[in-house]
Structure formats: C-alpha cells, structure tokens
Amino acid sequence: MLSESQLYRYFDDHNVSSDAVQYILNTRNSQPSRMVGTHARNNVCSWFYSEKMERTISTESRTAERAFVVLSEFDRNVFEIWDQPEPVIIQKNNSKGQRRNSSYTADFLILDKDGPCVVEVKDVATITKLVAAKAEDWVKRYDGSIDYLPAKRVFEKIGLGFRVFVASNDLRFRVLNQELLLRTRTMGSPCIVEDDLSNAFEESFCWTLYDLRERMKLNDYTSIIQCIDEGKLFFECDTEMLSEPRGCYLVKRKDLLKYVSEFRGPKIYHDSLLSAIEVVRMPPTAYAESALERLKRIGSHENGRSVRRWRALVKKGGREGWSEFQSLIPKWFFSGNRRRKVNELVEEFLYKYIIEDHAASPGLSDYRSYIRYRVRAQEEHPAYPPAARTTFIRRLQVLSERVALIREGKRKANAVAAPSNPLLRQLKAELAWQRAAVDHYLADIYLVFFDSEECPHVMRPWLTVMIDLATGCTLAFSISFQNPSRRSVAKVMRDCVRRHSMLPREIIVDRGSDFRSVYFSALLAHSKMELVLRPSSHSRYGGEVEGLFGEFKKQWLSQRPGNTTDFKNARGVDGKLQPKKLAVLTPYDFYREFETFISWRDSCPKSASISAPRNILARHMREFPFIGVRQEFNSEYAIATAVDGRNYKIDFQRGLHIGGIWYWSPELNELKAKKNSVEVRCDPENPHVVYALIGNRWVPCYSSRINRYSALDPISQWVDGLIVLDAFSARQKVKAQADEEVVRIIRSMTESRQQHGKSQIAVLSPVDESQEYEEDSVFQLLKDADIQTLEVEDWEVKHVW
Numbered sequence: 001m002l003s004e005s006q007l008y009r010y011f012d013d014h015n016v017s018s019d020a021v022q023y024i025l026n027t028r029n030s031q032p033s034r035m036v037g038t039h040a041r042n043n044v045c046s047w048f049y050s051e052k053m054e055r056t057i058s059t060e061s062r063t064a065e066r067a068f069v070v071l072s073e074f075d076r077n078v079f080e081i082w083d084q085p086e087p088v089i090i091q092k093n094n095s096k097g098q099r100r101n102s103s104y105t106a107d108f109l110i111l112d113k114d115g116p117c118v119v120e121v122k123d124v125a126t127i128t129k130l131v132a133a134k135a136e137d138w139v140k141r142y143d144g145s146i147d148y149l150p151a152k153r154v155f156e157k158i159g160l161g162f163r164v165f166v167a168s169n170d171l172r173f174r175v176l177n178q179e180l181l182l183r184t185r186t187m188g189s190p191c192i193v194e195d196d197l198s199n200a201f202e203e204s205f206c207w208t209l210y211d212l213r214e215r216m217k218l219n220d221y222t223s224i225i226q227c228i229d230e231g232k233l234f235f236e237c238d239t240e241m242l243s244e245p246r247g248c249y250l251v252k253r254k255d256l257l258k259y260v261s262e263f264r265g266p267k268i269y270h271d272s273l274l275s276a277i278e279v280v281r282m283p284p285t286a287y288a289e290s291a292l293e294r295l296k297r298i299g300s301h302e303n304g305r306s307v308r309r310w311r312a313l314v315k316k317g318g319r320e321g322w323s324e325f326q327s328l329i330p331k332w333f334f335s336g337n338r339r340r341k342v343n344e345l346v347e348e349f350l351y352k353y354i355i356e357d358h359a360a361s362p363g364l365s366d367y368r369s370y371i372r373y374r375v376r377a378q379e380e381h382p383a384y385p386p387a388a389r390t391t392f393i394r395r396l397q398v399l400s401e402r403v404a405l406i407r408e409g410k411r412k413a414n415a416v417a418a419p420s421n422p423l424l425r426q427l428k429a430e431l432a433w434q435r436a437a438v439d440h441y442l443a444d445i446y447l448v449f450f451d452s453e454e455c456p457h458v459m460r461p462w463l464t465v466m467i468d469l470a471t472g473c474t475l476a477f478s479i480s481f482q483n484p485s486r487r488s489v490a491k492v493m494r495d496c497v498r499r500h501s502m503l504p505r506e507i508i509v510d511r512g513s514d515f516r517s518v519y520f521s522a523l524l525a526h527s528k529m530e531l532v533l534r535p536s537s538h539s540r541y542g543g544e545v546e547g548l549f550g551e552f553k554k555q556w557l558s559q560r561p562g563n564t565t566d567f568k569n570a571r572g573v574d575g576k577l578q579p580k581k582l583a584v585l586t587p588y589d590f591y592r593e594f595e596t597f598i599s600w601r602d603s604c605p606k607s608a609s610i611s612a613p614r615n616i617l618a619r620h621m622r623e624f625p626f627i628g629v630r631q632e633f634n635s636e637y638a639i640a641t642a643v644d645g646r647n648y649k650i651d652f653q654r655g656l657h658i659g660g661i662w663y664w665s666p667e668l669n670e671l672k673a674k675k676n677s678v679e680v681r682c683d684p685e686n687p688h689v690v691y692a693l694i695g696n697r698w699v700p701c702y703s704s705r706i707n708r709y710s711a712l713d714p715i716s717q718w719v720d721g722l723i724v725l726d727a728f729s730a731r732q733k734v735k736a737q738a739d740e741e742v743v744r745i746i747r748s749m750t751e752s753r754q755q756h757g758k759s760q761i762a763v764l765s766p767v768d769e770s771q772e773y774e775e776d777s778v779f780q781l782l783k784d785a786d787i788q789t790l791e792v793e794d795w796e797v798k799h800v801w
Contacts, residue, residue: 017159
C-alpha cells in the first residue's frame with residue numbers, strides 16, 4: 001500500500017485529473033460502499049486478507065472476483081486494491097431500448113504501474129449472456145476483450161481507466177499456485193545455496209518438486225517454492241499444482257518447459273482429453289451387433305432389397321470418410337416422432353396450472369393435483385382434451401426446482417436442483433490448513449448437568465466442530481449448553497490454537513448470525529485469516545462437517561444412554577423410558593467420548609488414500625509449514641477471543657459483579673475518584689477471569705476461586721466453565737424450584753402443627769443464673785417435659801421437564 005507521499009507522486013507521474021484524485025481519495029478513506037452477498041443465492045462470498053493492503057478485501061464470488069484479487073495480490077506491479085469503490089450514476093439501456101439513469105458500483109479500483117483503473121469482474125458464462133442479451137451496453141471487441149460502455153463513458157469523463165476482467169476456468173490452477181507462492185513470502189529468504197541448486201540442474205534439466213527436495217535433502221518445500229516466486233525456477237502454473245509435488249516439474253530456464261513433456265510419461269487424463277463422441281464413431285453394443293450382422297449378410301452375396309440399400313450406405317459413407325462398419329451403424333437414435341404432440345394451448349395452460357396452482361398448494365399430492373388439473377383444463381379449453389397423467393408428471397419433473405422454490409423456499413429448491421458442471425467447479429483444498437469448515441450440531445443426547453439423587457437435571461449439548469477440508473481431520477471442537485453464539489466460535493478457535501499452535505488459512509461457515517458478527521470478522525482479521533460465507537439455504541455446501549455429525553450420531557450416540565437418535569414419536573413412548581429419563585452421561589463423560597470418537601475417525605481410511613487422515617495432516621504440516629497461520633495461545637490471543645462485553649459498575653470494596661461472581665484486580669484502584677464503571681470483556685471458557693479496560697491496557701481480573709481452577713485437569717477446567725457459564729440460567733431455574741419447595745415444606749409443617757393444637761418442641765423454662773447450677777437439672781427437665789415425636793417428611797427437589 002502506498003504512503004501519502006508515494007500516492008501523490010503516483011498522481012503526478014500518471015497525470016491523474018482532479019476529479020479522479022477526489023474519487024480515489026473518497027474510496028480510500030471510506031468503507032466499501034456495499035456489503036457483498038446481500039442478494040446472493042449460490043455465490044460463495046469471502047473476505048480475503050491482503051498482506052499488500054494490510055486489510056481484508058471482500059469478494060462476491062469464489063471463481064471470479066476472488067481469482068482477480070489473488071492475481072492482483074501476487075502481481076508486484078499492482079500497488080493498491082480497493083473493493084466496492086464509490087458508486088456513480090450511469091445511463092444504461094432498459095428492456096425497451098431506452099436509456100435510464102442507474103446507480104452503478106464497480107467491483108474494484110486498482111492502482112498499478114499503468115495508472116488507476118476501475119475493474120468490473122465477470123465470469124465467462126455471465127459475459128456470454130450479457131453480450132447476447134444486452135448488446136447495446138456489453139460489447140465484445142475483435143481481440144476478445146469486453147467493454148461495458150455505460151460505465152466506461154462515465155469513468156473516462158472522470159479521468160479513470162475502466163476495463164472488464166473475464167475470469168475463465170483456465171485460471172483455476174494459476175490462482176491456486178499463486179496463493180501458495182504468496183504464503184511463502186512471509187517465511188523469510190530461501191535457505192537454498194545457489195551452487196547446490198545449480199549442481200542439481202546440471203545432473204538433470206528438470207526435476208519434480210518432490211525429487212528436488214529429496215535431492216537437496218530439505219525438510220520441506222518452502223525454500224524451493226520461494227525460488228519459484230523469485231523467478232529462479234519455473235513450472236507450468238496453468239496445468240500443474242505445487243500442492244502435488246510428484247506431478248510438478250521444475251526447470252531453471254523457462255524456454256525448457258516445452259520439452260518437459262517428452263521426459264514425462266503420458267497421463268491417464270488431462271484437460272481437453274475427453275469430449276462427446278458421435279454414436280457412428282463409437283456405437284453401443286446393440287448398434288455394433290446390428291452393423292456386424294449387416295456386414296455379414298453383404299459378404300454372403302445376398303441380393304435382397306435391404307442388402308442393396310446397405311451397399312448404397314457403404315458407398316455413401318466411403319465418400320464421407322467412414323469405414324464400412326461405421327456406414328452400417330443403425331440410425332435408431334433418429335427414431336421417434338420429433339413433433340410436439342400436445343396442443344400449444346394445452347401446453348400453456350398446463351404450465352400455468354403447475355406454477356400458479358400446483359406450486360401454491362403445499363401438501364397436495366401429484367395424483368390429486370392432476371385430477372384438479374383435468375377439471376380446470378376441461379373448463380379452460382373444452383375443445384382439446386387435457387394432457388395425460390404421464391405428461392403431467394414429466395412437466396412436474398422439469399419444473400421441480402421452481403415448484404420447490406414456491407412451495408418450500410430456497411433450501412428445498414437448492415436441494416432438488418441439478419448438480420453443477422464438475423469441470424467448472426472451484427478446486428478443492430489440496431493441503432492441510434488451507435481451508436477448514438466450522439459448523440454447529442445439537443447433539444442427539446441428554447447430559448446430566450445437575451444431579452439431586454433420584455432426580456437428575458439434563459440438557460442437550462451443542463457441538464461446534466472445525467474440520468480440515470483437505471484431509472478430513474477434526475482440528476478442534478467445543479461443547480456448549482447454549483445456542484450457537486460468539487462464545488461457541490471463540491471456544492473452537494481457542495481449542496484449535498491450543499492443540500496445534502496453528503489456524504487454517506480460510507474458514508468456511510454458513511450465514512448464521514454468530515458467523516456474520518463483527519466480532520467473528522474482527523477475530524479472523526486479527527489472525528490474518530480469510531472468512532468465506534457459503535451460500536445460504538444450500539444443503540450441498542458444508543457436507544464435510546455434516547458428514548462428521550452424521551457418523552457420530554449413527555455410529556456412536558445411538559449406542560449411548562439418553563440418546564434421541566431414533567426418538568421420533570414422543571407421545572408414543574412411556575414417560576419412564578424417554579431419553580431424558582435414561583440420561584447418565586455427564587459433560588466430562590461426553591467430552592472424553594467425543595475425543596475418543598474423533599481419534600478413531602481420523603485413523604480410518606478415507607477415499608483412495610493409503611494413509612490415515614491424521615498421518616496426512618502431519619505430513620502436510622511438515623512439508624508445507626507455510627500454509628497455516630501460526631498462532632500461539634498467549635495473553636494477546638486470549639483477550640482477542642474474549643467475548644465483547646459492556647460497562648460494569650465498580651464496587652471498590654468488592655470488585656466487579658458479573659454473573660453472580662465477584663472479580664477483582666488491584667489495578668482497579670487506579671480508577672478511584674476517576675470512574676465508577678469500566679468496560680469488560682468476558683472470557684468464553686474460564687469463568688473465573690474477565691478483562692477490564694483500565695487506562696490503555698486490558699487487565700485480567702480474577703475471582704476468589706481462580707487458584708482452585710488452575711489446579712484442575714484440562715477436562716475438569718472445561719467442565720467447570722461449561723457449568724458456570726453455559727448452564728448458569730438452567731441452574732438458576734433449579735435453584736428457584738428448590739426455593740419454592742422450601743416454602744411448601746415450611747407451610748406443610750406449619751399446617752401439621754396447627755392440626756395437633758400444641759407445640760411439637762419441648763420448651764424449657766429459663767434457668768435462674770443466681771442459683772447454683774446443678775449438672776443434671778437440664779436432663780431432669782427434659783425427662784419431665786411433654787415431648788411429642790416430630791414427623792419429618794423426606795423431600796427432594798422436583799424437576800419439571
């Protein structure tokens with residue numbers, strides 16, 4: 001990012017107009033003009049952390065805008081990248097061909113060596129549609145470049161360049177490789193000796209990334225990849241991946257890349273290898289058998305009508321370059337009536353009925369809907385019969401996505417939609433710590449959080465899990481008795497840091513309020529991580545974490561007491577046999593059991609790999625140490641993950657009263673006669689510490705039980721925090737019920753006393769202190785007293801489920 005002096009020197013060097021300078025300054029000094037992904041249905045939005053800009057850059061799509069940001073971040077000729085710059089008013093053509101004013105926000109403003117430029121980013125499919133549908137505004141030039149004329153005219157008047165960046169699928173390997181190259185720029189200078197590198201390439205003009213590391217006896221690939229970034233080594237960045245070292249070939253001179261294929265064995269598959277083949281060139285078995293039978297009959301010198309026709313087909317095929325076999329392949333694929341059999345009026349009403357009537361009637365079966373359609377069709381077009389039931393069902397299948405959208409919303413529509421083209425999908429994570437997903441699950445089991453002998457109090461726990469998408473390993477997890485919140489997110493992030501001293505480069509999450517909070521965005525930005533929001537209401541995203549939850553439910557929870565995995569009809573189960581009545585597991589037990597489950601799961605085979613997921617994770621961490629974000633669990637990270645609190649009043653005799661606990665630090669005395677309240681952040685795990693903002697420092701304040709807490713084992717510390725923090729409200733309800741029960745017991749005893757008409761307690765007359773005390777006087781009085789036996793009832797705290 002340019003300093004202020006560098007910026008104005010840049011303006012002078014490129015003769016930037018005053019209007020353009022003002023536009024650039026407004027963009028630099030303000031937040032992005034709009035929030036990306038507000039109306040997105042299938043887009044994967046992300047907030048990419050730019051080392052160049054030292055801030056996050058929002059992108060609205062994974063394959064187009066994010067690709068542009070990565071390419072710009074990697075390009076040393078690009079000095080600044082600003083997302084969602086200031087909007088401008090443009091004139092574009094509407095559907096009637098009339099020009100109308102409209103507000104327009106470009107995707108990016110960049111400052112590069114050629115001057116400032118505004119950029120609109122689109123993918124190939126979108127550009128193709130726009131050029132065809134809105135040719136007056138979107139123009140394709142002879143050189144293949146695209147112009148958006150309404151925006152270009154406005155920005156040229158301001159004095160800024162404007163261009164359209166078209167993101168093609170061919171960039172997917174380049175973007176992935178440049179991401180890895182960017183990660184190594186923070187790892188210091190390469191430790192490779194130039195002479196050693198030269199000696200290696202004197203032995204062979206090309207090496208695979210894997211073999212070169214073995215040859216130079218390096219522990220990891222960091223130094224070699226840094227040499228690539230510095231231009232000392234070259235590889236085919238558009239067809240090979242650095243994350244696959246055995247298939248990535250390196251050379252010292254770029255012009256030698258074209259000869260590498262001669263020394264590399266042929267691949268089973270590569271891009272552009274496969275395409276659709278006509279039936280005449282590769283017939284199915286039935287077609288081939290028929291063609292062979294025809295050849296046999298021609299060879300037997302038959303002279304029938306069919307044989308003569310087949311001979312004519314052979315001659316015709318020969319003129320077109322076909323063999324005899326290809327010429328005689330049957331044309332059965334042309335069979336059938338290609339003309340529409342349903343009258344156009346019938347077709348239009350059928351379509352209208354499905355969209356307006358059938359889709360708007362949830363719960364109506366297809367059969368009943370068809371009967372309704374027949375009745376209305378007879379009224380609508382009596383001259384033509386209604387469509388057959390088979391035709392009706394086929395039209396429902398064709399319109400299933402739209403019907404689902406109207407009937408059950410986006411989630412159902414996304415579930416029934418056809419899969420996307422695998423060749424056009426974004427590349428999956430290839431290396432550990434490159435990308436991780438976090439999600440929540442309300443576990444199908446009851447845990448005992450308070451036990452009063454025969455009456456245990458139970459709750460269902462929430463699981464929050466972070467899973468590595470490249471290896472499938474579980475990186476971290478947290479358990480809570482509260483609904484998903486910032487505290488749940490903070491706990492899972494802390495657990496990951498404590499276990500691995502590392503965080504994933506990207507976090508993919510759904511659009512829940514806890515993940516869209518300013519707290520979570522700021523936490524990831526603090527660690528220089530990228531936040532990625534998957535499309536809302538799309539069940540096909542997040543399958544990795546959902547798969548783990550499904551396995552845990554079916555393979556483990558279904559065998560534990562108190563589970564609800566097959567509990568569907570609560571009213572059909574005897575009250576004594578309900579899962580919550582059978583619960584015996586405590587949070588401590590549940591923590592240990594889930595830890596055991598993920599340890600077992602990470603040791604099981606996955607896909608076609610010959611190594612267990614945990615072994616792959618360890619190998620990737622050893623060979624690609626620059627992928628993850630290094631993070632130590634220290635005071636700074638503890639406060640960064642503390643949940644934002646509010647101001648609390650200070651009692652200078654007792655301290656801060658938060659959640660029924662008193663906290664104190666001697667440094668609070670500094671605020672005497674200055675302030676009577678202080679801003680506090682609450683620790684999401686440790687119930688015996690909070691962080692108070694005193695002066696310009698966050699100071700930890702402790703409760704009186706902090707020493708005992710520090711002596712507990714790790715799981716007991718976690719359980720203590722879970723019970724005190726997450727189960728606080730539930731325990732307060734139990735306490736309130738106990739207080740009510742005390743009132744009932746006292747009232748019952750009072751009523752019993754009144755029924756007997758006399759006291760149930762022996763009353764002794766006072767002893768005259770002036771008289772000499774006799775040792776057995778008290779016992780004599782007790783002997784003579786009229787004492788009735790007390791009737792004491794057994795009592796317990798009754799729990800209301």
